[in-house]
Amino acid sequence: MRIEPPRPTLLRRLLHPAWTNVVPLVSGRDGDDFPHAGNPGERTLQDWRLVLLARNIPCRIRTDREHGVRKLVVPAWFARRAAEEIGLYLRENRDDPVVLPAEPLRAPGAVSLPLGFMCLMILFHACTTMAFPVVGIFPGHWEPLGSAHAERMLAGEWWRAVTALTLHGNAAHVLGNAVVGGTFLVILGRQVGPGLALFLSLACGVAGNMINAVVLGPPHDSIGFSTAVFGTAGLLASVHPFVAGTVARAGPVNVSAWLFRGMHSFFVPMAAGLGLLAMLGSGGENTDLGAHLFGFCSGLVTGLPLGLFVRSHGPLARPVDRFAAWLCLLMIIVAWIVVSC
Structure with missing residues (x-):
């Protein structure tokens, strides 16, 4: 019991x-x-x-x-x-994956390097406005030696495509390019690295000057860093869709929404760049529309593979990025040395 x-x-x-x-x-x-x-x-x-x-x-x-x-x-x-x-x-406090905007890529020196380059450009312009009788250099000598003169460029003086980017007509010209170009370089430098941004900006400016000389031919002549500035705008328009997207959501992909986001990411920055070209690059008596247009197109074409590379591998390693910056400065120095020879 x-x-x-x-x-x-x-x-x-x-x-x-x-x-x-x-x-x-x-x-x-x-x-x-x-x-x-x-x-x-x-x-x-x-x-x-x-x-x-x-x-x-x-x-x-x-x-x-x-x-x-x-x-x-x-x-x-x-x-x-x-x-x-x-x-x-x-x-x-569940640990669900949260879809957040991708962190913008931050490269070291993204501000200091473009700022330093623009200061050097302003300083060089100041030197071109001064006379140096000891070595026989006077303010009027610089432009004939280094402008993007189409006839001479087509005759083989390739260095003029580089030296023309460093010459400016007056203080307002160089300051405008320094402010706008410096801003673009800082934005692009944060995404791809400041050294690479500076090098590609110069390369797009050189390409724009060379294409402009071929298309317009003699007696066309131009000076100014604005060709490189619009090249940087083109780079930004192409690179932006690759580096400023959002983290993909888990689950099935909505194809129509994906296509819409892709078109929006590409065409909005490009439309902004074209608007900038229309506002700043096509007005004024001394404005070289061809150089601005070809510089912008060079940036668009160069930015596509650049965006794919940065999306896959990120910005360049710091030593490589610094090498790109020094290579940019070396190109300018070599071009002026060739002029003096």
């Missing part, structure tokens, strides 16, 4: 309540949403304990001697409320 133990009195239940393990209740309620709730670690139990204490629910962490596992126990009449509070905590 089995003898049932006497049931505890009400006073005993109040003074010595039964403690219930809340872990099975949590895993039972939210097991589908939180598959790891049924086997929490020590740190998780401590977090749950703090949650319950914050809600004024008495609780303890104990070791189950029979199974050798840690458990979180609460008085029996708090068990349901404790499971609900822990479930709310888990829902608020």
Whole structure:
């Protein structure tokens, strides 16, 4: 005959309540949403304990001697409320992947390098306005020696495509190019690296001057860094869709939405660049529209493979990027040395 133990009195239940393990209740309620709730670690139990204490629910962490596992126990009449509070905590702190805009790439020296180059360009312009009788150099000598004269360029004086970028007609001309060009170079330098941005800007300016000389022919002549400035604008328009996208969402791909985002990412920056070309690059008596247009197109073409490279590999390593900056400066120095020879 089995003898049932006497049931505890009400006073005993109040003074010595039964403690219930809340872990099975949590895993039972939210097991589908939180598959790891049924086997929490020590740190998780401590977090749950703090949650319950914050809600004024008495609780303890104990070791189950029979199974050798840690458990979180609460008085029996708090068990349901404790499971609900822990479930709310888990829902608020679930580790779902969050789709955020991609972090813009930040390359070291993205501001200082373009700023330094623009200061050198302004300083060089100041030198071209001064006379140096000792060496026989006067302000009027620079432009005939280094301008992008189409006839002489087609005759083989290729260096004029480089030297013309460093010459300016007056202070307003050089300051305008320095401000606008410096701004573009800083933005592009943050995405691809300042040294590479500077080198490609100069390369697009050189390409724009050479194409302009071939298309317009003699007696066309021009000076100014603005060809490189619009080359940088073209680079930005092409590179932007590759480096300024968002992290792809998990799940099935909506093809129409993907195509719309791609067209929006490409055509909006290009339209902005064309608008800039129309506002700044096509007005004025001395404005060289051809050089601006060809510089911008050179940037667009160069920016496509550049954007693919940066998207796959990121900006260049710092030593390589510095080498690109020194190579840019070396191109200008060599071009002027050839002129002097």
